[in-house]
Amino acid sequence: MRALLALLVLLSACRLESGTDLEADPDSTAIEIPVLEDEVPVRDEAPMDSSDLDATGSTLEADDTRSDLEVEPGGLLIPVVGVPPSELVDTYRAARSEGRSHDAIDIMAPRGRMVVAAAPGRVVRLFTSDKGGITAYVLGTDDRTVYYYAHLDAYADGLEDGDVLQQGDPIGTVGDTGNAVPESTHLHFAIWTVDDPADFWDGETVNPYPLLTGE
Template structure:
């Protein structure tokens, strides 16, 4: 009799465990703090905050910077930092990341949106994001549009959407791309100032052109 009772109690406990586990694994993960699939993206719902959509195609380079166009691989980058512009009057001081118009442009590093500016005839629709330590400014140009709701003073995380690849300003409609620059900032320097450094080796992990 005692043996029979032990078997019955064990069976009840095991069944309860499997029912509980099954409910968890079958329940859609859409409540606060959960992640739910959404095609080729993940919808993240932090507790107490609005959902965030993060592209799964974010690639991080050797220096910890995300390649600022979603889906672009390090091997697809070209070093155009020293290329001549304006008929040789000036150096490019940035790299052009070629991509289809409308491809998502993302923040290469965390920081704060310092300036949103439409530089007609030059960089077109542009964004300047200053790093948290105030030492660097990341410049995104020739955008077709900003990401919805993007505004000056907004805190950005690496991988957050900045805008979309385009050809505004002096870029060619036949070659939409992101003009991406990094500037080293001295104390007191404004968003349009700074000393340019080459983003290519930081993103691609290869030596810069000489």
């Protein structure tokens, strides 16, 4: 009996020396996954809205279209994005069929290039014709000057008659509709002045070239 008691005392002493907690929480045996010091945390970013992308996939901030355009000495923007004054050709007096003169300039550019308002104004007519193709007439803020955009490939999304445009606002894209030579994509850009804005379709023509180049 004494030997049994001595054995129990010996076993109790061994447990105390080993530091074992007889009342330990069973969950304390769970394995903890270490964090690697060289891991880089993932940064949370707001999802990109598809409306913030242009046709090339670049992000666009508000008013980027207008802010990236330079007003020429004549007070107008070149109405095709990305075309510098040095690439413009004065075709205002070029001969056309039926004894007509061009009374406009052709701004050559790839299909789909953005066309913007050369000056602020109001859209007085969106019209598709045999000669001009997809066209837009914009009456300037003076109610006398008309800006004519023709041979468009398409209108800007949501553009409607009566819309008020700021300088640089989208009108459409470059194309070859109407009587333009197929695949000779360009913007036919004309300016004229009228006495009565109700007669916006016809007036005294003005050469856009010097207004766009300062020459």
